[in-house]
Amino acid sequence: MPGFQVDGNNVLEVYEKAGEAIERARRGEGPTLLECLTYRWYGHHEGDPGVAYRTRDEIAAWKERDPVKKLKEDAIAAKTLTAADFENVDTEIAAVLEDAAQFALASALEDESTALRHVYHSAAD
Protein backbone atom coordinates (compact mmCIF):
# COMPACT_ATOMS: atom_id res chain seq x y z
CA MET A 1 0.00 0.00 0.00
CA PRO A 2 1.48 3.38 -0.93
CA GLY A 3 2.01 5.87 1.89
CA PHE A 4 2.78 9.61 1.90
CA GLN A 5 3.81 12.08 4.54
CA VAL A 6 2.51 15.59 3.83
CA ASP A 7 2.56 18.98 5.53
CA GLY A 8 -0.76 18.87 7.35
CA ASN A 9 -0.75 22.64 7.69
CA ASN A 10 -0.66 23.10 3.94
CA VAL A 11 -4.28 22.92 2.79
CA LEU A 12 -3.48 22.63 -0.90
CA GLU A 13 -0.91 19.89 -0.39
CA VAL A 14 -3.38 17.86 1.69
CA TYR A 15 -6.10 18.47 -0.90
CA GLU A 16 -3.89 17.33 -3.76
CA LYS A 17 -2.58 14.17 -2.08
CA ALA A 18 -6.00 13.23 -0.70
CA GLY A 19 -7.44 13.71 -4.19
CA GLU A 20 -4.89 11.29 -5.63
CA ALA A 21 -5.66 8.75 -2.92
CA ILE A 22 -9.42 9.04 -3.54
CA GLU A 23 -8.96 8.65 -7.29
CA ARG A 24 -6.80 5.58 -6.72
CA ALA A 25 -9.47 4.05 -4.47
CA ARG A 26 -12.18 4.81 -7.02
CA ARG A 27 -10.16 3.09 -9.72
CA GLY A 28 -10.31 0.01 -7.51
CA GLU A 29 -6.60 0.09 -6.78
CA GLY A 30 -7.04 0.00 -3.00
CA PRO A 31 -6.26 2.22 -0.05
CA THR A 32 -3.51 4.78 0.48
CA LEU A 33 -1.95 5.82 3.78
CA LEU A 34 -1.76 9.60 4.16
CA GLU A 35 0.08 11.00 7.17
CA CYS A 36 -0.65 14.72 7.59
CA LEU A 37 1.68 16.30 10.14
CA THR A 38 -0.12 18.95 12.13
CA TYR A 39 -0.65 20.24 15.67
CA ARG A 40 -3.37 20.94 18.21
CA TRP A 41 -3.13 24.56 19.30
CA TYR A 42 -5.32 24.29 22.37
CA GLY A 43 -5.73 22.02 25.35
CA HIS A 44 -8.44 19.43 25.89
CA HIS A 45 -11.25 21.98 26.26
CA GLU A 46 -11.87 25.69 25.86
CA GLY A 47 -9.97 27.40 28.65
CA ASP A 48 -7.36 24.64 29.05
CA PRO A 49 -4.01 26.22 28.06
CA GLY A 50 -2.54 22.75 27.39
CA VAL A 51 0.97 23.69 28.49
CA ALA A 52 1.53 21.08 31.18
CA TYR A 53 3.14 18.73 28.69
CA ARG A 54 4.64 21.11 26.08
CA THR A 55 6.21 24.54 25.93
CA ARG A 56 4.63 27.86 25.02
CA ASP A 57 7.43 28.30 22.46
CA GLU A 58 6.44 25.08 20.71
CA ILE A 59 2.81 26.21 20.53
CA ALA A 60 3.86 29.65 19.26
CA ALA A 61 6.05 28.08 16.56
CA TRP A 62 3.14 26.00 15.28
CA LYS A 63 0.80 28.99 15.36
CA GLU A 64 3.24 30.71 13.00
CA ARG A 65 2.39 27.93 10.58
CA ASP A 66 -1.36 28.62 10.75
CA PRO A 67 -2.87 26.68 7.79
CA VAL A 68 -5.72 29.16 7.32
CA LYS A 69 -3.30 32.10 7.20
CA LYS A 70 -1.10 30.25 4.72
CA LEU A 71 -4.02 29.41 2.44
CA LYS A 72 -5.12 33.03 2.53
CA GLU A 73 -1.63 34.35 1.67
CA ASP A 74 -1.15 31.80 -1.09
CA ALA A 75 -4.55 32.63 -2.62
CA ILE A 76 -3.86 36.36 -2.55
CA ALA A 77 -0.34 35.88 -4.01
CA ALA A 78 -1.80 33.73 -6.78
CA LYS A 79 -4.51 36.37 -7.33
CA THR A 80 -7.20 33.71 -6.92
CA LEU A 81 -8.89 35.81 -4.25
CA THR A 82 -8.35 39.29 -2.80
CA ALA A 83 -7.90 40.39 0.79
CA ALA A 84 -11.37 41.96 0.52
CA ASP A 85 -12.86 38.56 -0.38
CA PHE A 86 -11.47 37.09 2.84
CA GLU A 87 -12.72 40.06 4.87
CA ASN A 88 -16.20 39.53 3.44
CA VAL A 89 -16.15 35.87 4.46
CA ASP A 90 -14.96 36.82 7.97
CA THR A 91 -17.69 39.44 8.32
CA GLU A 92 -20.36 37.06 7.07
CA ILE A 93 -19.32 34.28 9.47
CA ALA A 94 -19.03 36.66 12.41
CA ALA A 95 -22.62 37.76 11.74
CA VAL A 96 -23.86 34.15 11.62
CA LEU A 97 -22.13 33.39 14.92
CA GLU A 98 -23.42 36.56 16.52
CA ASP A 99 -26.99 35.79 15.43
CA ALA A 100 -26.71 32.27 16.81
CA ALA A 101 -25.28 33.52 20.10
CA GLN A 102 -28.01 36.15 20.46
CA PHE A 103 -30.68 33.57 19.61
CA ALA A 104 -29.31 31.23 22.28
CA LEU A 105 -29.02 33.94 24.90
CA ALA A 106 -32.49 35.28 24.19
CA SER A 107 -34.16 31.84 24.23
CA ALA A 108 -35.68 30.37 27.35
CA LEU A 109 -34.06 27.23 28.71
CA GLU A 110 -35.74 24.06 27.51
CA ASP A 111 -38.94 23.19 29.35
CA GLU A 112 -38.56 20.09 31.50
CA SER A 113 -41.73 18.64 30.03
CA THR A 114 -39.80 17.92 26.81
CA ALA A 115 -37.24 15.67 28.55
CA LEU A 116 -38.78 12.43 27.33
CA ARG A 117 -39.72 13.60 23.84
CA HIS A 118 -37.99 12.05 20.84
CA VAL A 119 -36.39 9.17 22.71
CA TYR A 120 -38.14 7.02 20.11
CA HIS A 121 -39.36 7.97 16.70
CA SER A 122 -43.08 7.61 16.31
CA ALA A 123 -45.01 7.83 13.07
CA ALA A 124 -47.43 10.11 14.93
CA ASP A 125 -44.74 12.80 15.50
Add this chain to the structure above:
Amino acid sequence: MSETNLAASPAVEPSAENQRVITYAQAGVEGVREEMRRNPDIFYIGQGIGPRGGNFQQSRGLWEEFGEARVRDTPIAERAMTGFGIGAALAGSHPIVDIVFLDFTLEAMGEIVQQASTIHYISNGRFKVPFMLRAAGGGVRSTGPHHSHTFWSFFAHIPGLKVAVPSTPYDVKGLIKTGLRDENPVIFIEHKGLYNTKGHVPEEEYLIPFGQARIFRAGTDVTVVAMGKMVDRALQAAEKLQEQGISAEVIDPRTLVPLDKATILNSLAKTGRLAIVDEAYATCGMAAELAAIAACEALDELDAPILRICALPAPHTFSPTVDAYLVPSVERIVQEIESMMGKTL
Protein backbone atom coordinates in the same frame (compact mmCIF):
# COMPACT_ATOMS: atom_id res chain seq x y z
CA MET B 1 -46.47 -1.47 -1.35
CA SER B 2 -48.94 -3.89 0.13
CA GLU B 3 -49.90 -3.03 3.67
CA THR B 4 -50.34 -5.70 6.26
CA ASN B 5 -52.90 -4.87 8.89
CA LEU B 6 -51.10 -5.08 12.19
CA ALA B 7 -54.25 -5.30 14.24
CA ALA B 8 -55.60 -8.18 12.17
CA SER B 9 -52.48 -10.33 12.56
CA PRO B 10 -52.92 -13.23 14.95
CA ALA B 11 -50.74 -13.02 18.06
CA VAL B 12 -49.93 -16.71 17.86
CA GLU B 13 -49.80 -19.14 14.98
CA PRO B 14 -53.05 -20.86 14.03
CA SER B 15 -52.89 -24.49 15.08
CA ALA B 16 -54.20 -25.96 11.81
CA GLU B 17 -52.96 -29.48 11.20
CA ASN B 18 -51.85 -28.79 7.65
CA GLN B 19 -49.84 -25.67 8.44
CA ARG B 20 -46.47 -25.43 6.80
CA VAL B 21 -43.51 -26.28 9.04
CA ILE B 22 -40.16 -24.48 8.55
CA THR B 23 -37.13 -23.75 10.71
CA TYR B 24 -36.44 -20.70 12.83
CA ALA B 25 -33.63 -19.74 10.40
CA GLN B 26 -35.92 -20.11 7.38
CA ALA B 27 -38.61 -18.04 9.07
CA GLY B 28 -36.11 -15.19 9.52
CA VAL B 29 -35.05 -15.37 5.89
CA GLU B 30 -38.69 -15.33 4.78
CA GLY B 31 -39.48 -12.28 6.91
CA VAL B 32 -36.46 -10.37 5.61
CA ARG B 33 -37.18 -11.40 2.02
CA GLU B 34 -40.79 -10.20 2.20
CA GLU B 35 -39.71 -6.86 3.65
CA MET B 36 -36.89 -6.43 1.11
CA ARG B 37 -39.35 -7.05 -1.71
CA ARG B 38 -41.73 -4.55 -0.18
CA ASN B 39 -39.21 -1.84 0.68
CA PRO B 40 -36.38 -1.09 -1.78
CA ASP B 41 -34.59 0.98 0.89
CA ILE B 42 -33.69 -2.13 2.89
CA PHE B 43 -30.22 -3.54 2.36
CA TYR B 44 -28.34 -6.22 4.26
CA ILE B 45 -24.65 -6.33 5.22
CA GLY B 46 -22.56 -8.60 7.41
CA GLN B 47 -19.74 -11.10 7.53
CA GLY B 48 -20.43 -14.14 5.39
CA ILE B 49 -24.11 -13.31 4.86
CA GLY B 50 -23.80 -13.06 1.06
CA PRO B 51 -23.14 -16.13 -1.11
CA ARG B 52 -22.38 -18.16 2.01
CA GLY B 53 -25.85 -17.45 3.41
CA GLY B 54 -24.74 -16.76 6.98
CA ASN B 55 -23.19 -19.00 9.63
CA PHE B 56 -26.65 -20.22 10.56
CA GLN B 57 -28.20 -19.95 7.08
CA GLN B 58 -30.04 -16.93 8.44
CA SER B 59 -29.63 -15.03 5.14
CA ARG B 60 -29.73 -17.97 2.74
CA GLY B 61 -30.91 -17.04 -0.73
CA LEU B 62 -31.08 -13.27 -0.15
CA TRP B 63 -27.85 -12.54 -2.07
CA GLU B 64 -29.06 -14.68 -4.98
CA GLU B 65 -32.39 -12.81 -5.13
CA PHE B 66 -31.36 -9.23 -4.37
CA GLY B 67 -27.78 -9.18 -5.64
CA GLU B 68 -24.61 -7.49 -4.52
CA ALA B 69 -26.18 -4.02 -4.39
CA ARG B 70 -28.50 -4.97 -1.53
CA VAL B 71 -26.83 -7.96 0.14
CA ARG B 72 -23.12 -7.56 0.67
CA ASP B 73 -20.35 -9.15 2.67
CA THR B 74 -18.19 -6.86 4.77
CA PRO B 75 -14.69 -7.11 6.19
CA ILE B 76 -14.29 -8.17 9.83
CA ALA B 77 -14.91 -4.71 11.24
CA GLU B 78 -18.02 -4.58 13.43
CA ARG B 79 -17.67 -0.97 14.41
CA ALA B 80 -17.24 0.14 10.80
CA MET B 81 -20.18 -1.98 9.59
CA THR B 82 -22.45 -0.61 12.29
CA GLY B 83 -21.40 3.00 11.82
CA PHE B 84 -21.88 2.57 8.08
CA GLY B 85 -25.39 1.24 8.68
CA ILE B 86 -26.33 4.07 11.00
CA GLY B 87 -25.05 6.62 8.50
CA ALA B 88 -27.00 4.96 5.70
CA ALA B 89 -30.13 5.02 7.89
CA LEU B 90 -29.69 8.76 8.44
CA ALA B 91 -29.40 9.18 4.68
CA GLY B 92 -32.73 7.40 4.05
CA SER B 93 -31.91 3.71 3.75
CA HIS B 94 -33.08 0.98 6.08
CA PRO B 95 -30.06 -1.24 6.68
CA ILE B 96 -29.82 -4.60 8.37
CA VAL B 97 -26.37 -5.03 9.90
CA ASP B 98 -25.85 -8.68 10.81
CA ILE B 99 -23.13 -9.10 13.44
CA VAL B 100 -23.94 -12.86 13.45
CA PHE B 101 -22.57 -13.60 16.94
CA LEU B 102 -24.06 -11.39 19.64
CA ASP B 103 -20.72 -11.40 21.47
CA PHE B 104 -19.21 -9.24 18.70
CA THR B 105 -21.75 -6.48 19.10
CA LEU B 106 -19.36 -5.43 21.87
CA GLU B 107 -16.95 -4.31 19.15
CA ALA B 108 -19.66 -1.97 17.84
CA MET B 109 -21.07 -0.77 21.14
CA GLY B 110 -19.91 2.83 20.73
CA GLU B 111 -21.85 3.15 17.48
CA ILE B 112 -24.95 1.46 18.87
CA VAL B 113 -25.13 3.21 22.23
CA GLN B 114 -23.49 6.56 21.55
CA GLN B 115 -24.80 7.10 18.04
CA ALA B 116 -27.81 4.99 17.02
CA SER B 117 -29.70 5.41 20.28
CA THR B 118 -29.09 9.15 20.67
CA ILE B 119 -29.36 10.76 17.24
CA HIS B 120 -33.15 11.05 17.12
CA TYR B 121 -33.17 12.62 20.58
CA ILE B 122 -30.27 15.04 20.22
CA SER B 123 -31.57 16.23 16.86
CA ASN B 124 -34.86 17.06 18.55
CA GLY B 125 -36.63 14.53 16.36
CA ARG B 126 -35.27 15.85 13.05
CA PHE B 127 -33.23 12.76 12.24
CA LYS B 128 -34.26 9.16 12.64
CA VAL B 129 -32.30 5.92 12.53
CA PRO B 130 -34.35 3.15 10.89
CA PHE B 131 -31.76 0.47 11.42
CA MET B 132 -31.75 -3.19 12.42
CA LEU B 133 -28.81 -4.77 14.17
CA ARG B 134 -29.23 -8.51 13.85
CA ALA B 135 -27.23 -10.97 15.94
CA ALA B 136 -27.57 -14.40 17.50
CA GLY B 137 -26.97 -14.93 21.19
CA GLY B 138 -26.97 -17.86 23.54
CA GLY B 139 -24.96 -20.99 23.83
CA VAL B 140 -24.86 -23.88 21.40
CA ARG B 141 -22.45 -26.83 21.45
CA SER B 142 -20.32 -25.17 24.20
CA THR B 143 -18.39 -22.84 21.92
CA GLY B 144 -16.62 -21.04 24.73
CA PRO B 145 -16.64 -17.54 26.17
CA HIS B 146 -16.46 -15.59 22.90
CA HIS B 147 -19.39 -17.14 21.01
CA SER B 148 -21.98 -18.02 23.65
CA HIS B 149 -23.15 -15.00 25.60
CA THR B 150 -26.63 -13.65 26.02
CA PHE B 151 -26.00 -9.92 26.41
CA TRP B 152 -29.51 -8.64 25.73
CA SER B 153 -29.83 -6.63 28.90
CA PHE B 154 -27.01 -4.33 27.69
CA PHE B 155 -29.33 -3.09 24.96
CA ALA B 156 -32.51 -3.07 27.05
CA HIS B 157 -30.66 -0.73 29.41
CA ILE B 158 -30.34 1.99 26.76
CA PRO B 159 -33.20 4.42 26.02
CA GLY B 160 -33.76 4.78 22.28
CA LEU B 161 -33.16 1.14 21.34
CA LYS B 162 -35.81 -1.53 20.85
CA VAL B 163 -34.94 -5.14 21.59
CA ALA B 164 -36.65 -8.25 20.15
CA VAL B 165 -35.80 -11.78 21.35
CA PRO B 166 -37.95 -14.29 19.43
CA SER B 167 -38.16 -17.88 20.65
CA THR B 168 -40.13 -19.60 17.86
CA PRO B 169 -40.11 -19.64 14.05
CA TYR B 170 -43.54 -17.97 14.05
CA ASP B 171 -42.32 -15.14 16.25
CA VAL B 172 -39.10 -14.68 14.26
CA LYS B 173 -40.98 -13.98 11.05
CA GLY B 174 -43.62 -11.75 12.59
CA LEU B 175 -41.20 -9.78 14.74
CA ILE B 176 -38.48 -9.30 12.13
CA LYS B 177 -41.07 -7.89 9.74
CA THR B 178 -42.35 -5.51 12.38
CA GLY B 179 -38.78 -4.54 13.23
CA LEU B 180 -38.09 -3.67 9.60
CA ARG B 181 -41.09 -1.33 9.55
CA ASP B 182 -39.99 0.41 12.73
CA GLU B 183 -38.03 3.60 12.18
CA ASN B 184 -35.98 3.24 15.35
CA PRO B 185 -32.81 1.28 15.93
CA VAL B 186 -33.96 -2.29 16.56
CA ILE B 187 -31.67 -4.88 18.12
CA PHE B 188 -32.95 -8.22 16.82
CA ILE B 189 -31.48 -11.04 18.88
CA GLU B 190 -32.10 -14.58 17.74
CA HIS B 191 -30.84 -17.64 19.57
CA LYS B 192 -28.14 -19.77 17.95
CA GLY B 193 -29.53 -22.87 19.56
CA LEU B 194 -32.95 -22.33 18.00
CA TYR B 195 -32.05 -21.82 14.32
CA ASN B 196 -32.71 -25.46 13.48
CA THR B 197 -35.91 -25.77 15.51
CA LYS B 198 -39.09 -26.08 13.52
CA GLY B 199 -42.55 -24.67 13.84
CA HIS B 200 -45.72 -23.63 12.05
CA VAL B 201 -45.21 -20.49 9.99
CA PRO B 202 -47.90 -19.21 7.64
CA GLU B 203 -46.77 -18.52 4.10
CA GLU B 204 -48.76 -15.32 4.02
CA GLU B 205 -47.66 -12.06 5.57
CA TYR B 206 -48.29 -11.24 9.21
CA LEU B 207 -46.81 -8.86 11.73
CA ILE B 208 -46.38 -9.30 15.48
CA PRO B 209 -46.53 -5.99 17.34
CA PHE B 210 -43.62 -5.14 19.61
CA GLY B 211 -44.56 -5.00 23.29
CA GLN B 212 -46.97 -7.93 23.22
CA ALA B 213 -45.91 -10.89 25.36
CA ARG B 214 -47.03 -14.39 24.50
CA ILE B 215 -48.57 -16.71 27.04
CA PHE B 216 -47.28 -20.09 25.93
CA ARG B 217 -48.98 -22.05 28.65
CA ALA B 218 -51.74 -21.02 31.02
CA GLY B 219 -51.36 -21.85 34.70
CA THR B 220 -52.53 -20.80 38.12
CA ASP B 221 -49.78 -21.46 40.69
CA VAL B 222 -46.66 -19.73 39.40
CA THR B 223 -45.81 -17.23 36.64
CA VAL B 224 -42.68 -18.25 34.74
CA VAL B 225 -41.20 -15.60 32.46
CA ALA B 226 -38.63 -16.98 30.04
CA MET B 227 -36.77 -15.67 27.00
CA GLY B 228 -35.06 -17.18 23.96
CA LYS B 229 -34.13 -20.83 24.29
CA MET B 230 -35.25 -20.84 27.92
CA VAL B 231 -38.89 -20.64 26.80
CA ASP B 232 -38.78 -24.24 25.61
CA ARG B 233 -36.99 -25.36 28.78
CA ALA B 234 -39.54 -23.54 30.93
CA LEU B 235 -42.33 -25.30 29.03
CA GLN B 236 -40.70 -28.69 29.55
CA ALA B 237 -40.27 -27.86 33.23
CA ALA B 238 -43.92 -26.81 33.42
CA GLU B 239 -44.99 -30.25 32.14
CA LYS B 240 -42.94 -31.95 34.85
CA LEU B 241 -44.25 -29.59 37.52
CA GLN B 242 -47.80 -30.36 36.38
CA GLU B 243 -47.18 -34.02 37.21
CA GLN B 244 -46.72 -32.88 40.79
CA GLY B 245 -49.84 -30.76 40.67
CA ILE B 246 -48.00 -27.43 40.21
CA SER B 247 -49.62 -25.34 37.49
CA ALA B 248 -47.13 -22.98 35.82
CA GLU B 249 -48.04 -20.14 33.47
CA VAL B 250 -45.21 -19.63 30.97
CA ILE B 251 -44.81 -16.19 29.39
CA ASP B 252 -42.32 -15.02 26.76
CA PRO B 253 -42.10 -11.21 26.58
CA ARG B 254 -40.86 -11.54 22.95
CA THR B 255 -39.62 -7.95 23.02
CA LEU B 256 -37.65 -6.65 26.01
CA VAL B 257 -38.13 -3.06 24.80
CA PRO B 258 -40.96 -2.25 24.68
CA LEU B 259 -41.84 -4.63 27.50
CA ASP B 260 -45.36 -5.95 28.01
CA LYS B 261 -45.50 -5.45 31.76
CA ALA B 262 -49.27 -5.77 31.86
CA THR B 263 -49.35 -9.41 30.75
CA ILE B 264 -46.73 -10.35 33.34
CA LEU B 265 -48.34 -8.41 36.18
CA ASN B 266 -51.82 -9.73 35.31
CA SER B 267 -50.46 -13.25 35.50
CA LEU B 268 -48.73 -12.50 38.80
CA ALA B 269 -52.00 -11.18 40.22
CA LYS B 270 -53.47 -14.60 39.45
CA THR B 271 -50.59 -16.83 40.61
CA GLY B 272 -48.86 -14.81 43.35
CA ARG B 273 -45.51 -16.30 42.42
CA LEU B 274 -42.89 -15.16 39.91
CA ALA B 275 -39.95 -17.12 38.53
CA ILE B 276 -37.75 -15.73 35.76
CA VAL B 277 -35.68 -18.06 33.58
CA ASP B 278 -32.90 -16.35 31.65
CA GLU B 279 -29.82 -17.72 29.94
CA ALA B 280 -28.10 -14.40 30.76
CA TYR B 281 -26.60 -13.63 34.16
CA ALA B 282 -28.84 -12.67 37.07
CA THR B 283 -26.87 -9.59 38.12
CA CYS B 284 -28.22 -6.44 36.45
CA GLY B 285 -29.93 -8.61 33.84
CA MET B 286 -33.50 -8.88 32.53
CA ALA B 287 -34.31 -11.18 35.44
CA ALA B 288 -33.25 -8.43 37.83
CA GLU B 289 -35.34 -5.93 35.90
CA LEU B 290 -38.44 -8.12 35.89
CA ALA B 291 -37.99 -8.84 39.59
CA ALA B 292 -37.71 -5.12 40.25
CA ILE B 293 -40.88 -4.42 38.26
CA ALA B 294 -42.78 -7.03 40.27
CA ALA B 295 -41.40 -5.74 43.58
CA CYS B 296 -42.04 -2.09 42.72
CA GLU B 297 -45.42 -2.45 41.07
CA ALA B 298 -47.01 -5.59 42.46
CA LEU B 299 -45.50 -6.26 45.87
CA ASP B 300 -48.94 -6.94 47.34
CA GLU B 301 -49.50 -9.74 44.84
CA LEU B 302 -46.40 -11.71 45.84
CA ASP B 303 -46.94 -14.76 48.04
CA ALA B 304 -43.32 -15.92 47.87
CA PRO B 305 -39.87 -14.43 47.18
CA ILE B 306 -39.19 -13.82 43.48
CA LEU B 307 -37.03 -16.50 41.91
CA ARG B 308 -34.30 -15.84 39.34
CA ILE B 309 -33.10 -18.91 37.45
CA CYS B 310 -30.18 -17.68 35.37
CA ALA B 311 -26.77 -18.61 34.00
CA LEU B 312 -24.32 -19.06 36.87
CA PRO B 313 -21.87 -16.16 37.16
CA ALA B 314 -18.90 -17.49 35.18
CA PRO B 315 -17.80 -17.05 31.55
CA HIS B 316 -19.08 -19.70 29.15
CA THR B 317 -16.70 -22.58 28.65
CA PHE B 318 -15.63 -25.03 25.95
CA SER B 319 -16.32 -27.88 28.33
CA PRO B 320 -19.70 -29.41 27.41
CA THR B 321 -20.30 -30.56 30.96
CA VAL B 322 -19.38 -27.28 32.63
CA ASP B 323 -21.17 -25.14 30.07
CA ALA B 324 -24.36 -27.18 30.38
CA TYR B 325 -24.12 -26.82 34.15
CA LEU B 326 -23.86 -23.01 33.93
CA VAL B 327 -27.07 -22.58 31.91
CA PRO B 328 -30.48 -23.30 33.48
CA SER B 329 -31.51 -26.88 32.70
CA VAL B 330 -35.04 -28.28 32.78
CA GLU B 331 -34.08 -30.11 35.98
CA ARG B 332 -32.76 -26.97 37.66
CA ILE B 333 -35.89 -25.03 36.67
CA VAL B 334 -38.11 -27.79 38.11
CA GLN B 335 -36.11 -28.05 41.35
CA GLU B 336 -35.95 -24.32 41.99
CA ILE B 337 -39.64 -23.81 41.33
CA GLU B 338 -40.54 -26.79 43.53
CA SER B 339 -38.49 -25.27 46.30
CA MET B 340 -40.12 -21.88 45.75
CA MET B 341 -43.60 -23.40 46.08
CA GLY B 342 -42.85 -24.24 49.70
CA LYS B 343 -41.86 -20.69 50.57
CA THR B 344 -44.02 -17.83 51.70
CA LEU B 345 -43.44 -14.17 52.45
